[in-house]
Amino acid sequence: MTRKKTMAEIKTLQALAFLQLAYTRDLSEEQLDFYVEMLRDIDPAILETAVRKLIQTSKFLPTIAEIRSAAGTLEGLACGTAELDADEAWGQVQRAIHSVGYYARPEFDSEALMETVDSLGWQEICQTPVEDTPILRAQFRRAYEQNLARRAEKKEFRLAIIQGGNQKKIAGAVRMLKEKMNMNQPGGTTPPRLTGGNTP
Secondary structure, three states, rough: OOOOOOOHHHHHHHHHHHHHHOOOOOOOOHHHHHHHHHHHEEEEHHHHHHHHHHHHOOOOOHHHHHHHHHHHHHHHHHOOOOOOOOHHHHHHHHHHHHHHOOOOOOOOOOHHHHHHHHOOOOHHHHOOOOHHHHHHHHHHHHHHHHHHHHHHHHHHHHHHHHOOOHHHHHHHHHHHHHHHHHHHHHEEEEEEOOOOOOOO
């Protein structure tokens, strides 16, 4: 017997319905349920906007990770908490060099930017010769983008812990997939043939 869906799950399902309309490859009922389970913590309005945006830019059915990433970006923009891109962050560092100087320590609104500056060393940044600025900028960009990636991974990990109930569902899905595939087993069945394209 199928359990009744919660209101949050229904709203998530409605936001994801556009995927079924936009792509020739339909999600199976199990896949759709799994998408709902993994995305139900996202505000339905943000989720729907993220799905619509991905439909406009993706030739293939977006993954759960792609949808979460797009929704996170939209949520950050809506709340004013979106991280600066590397060029914007570098611009703030340049302004701070001129306004704060070598002896004081700048304060930035972005924790990621503050951590990156701390890792490179504020005084080292200020003492970099002008001719070496392109090298410093490249080092800053790499460090800042790695910092953003680490922060995003930590956020996703925390969400995964919060959604700990998904572990049983994932294990069940993996077990079901193994049973369906039954590959490399003596006397096993032929693996199912994949049909349908992924393009809109």
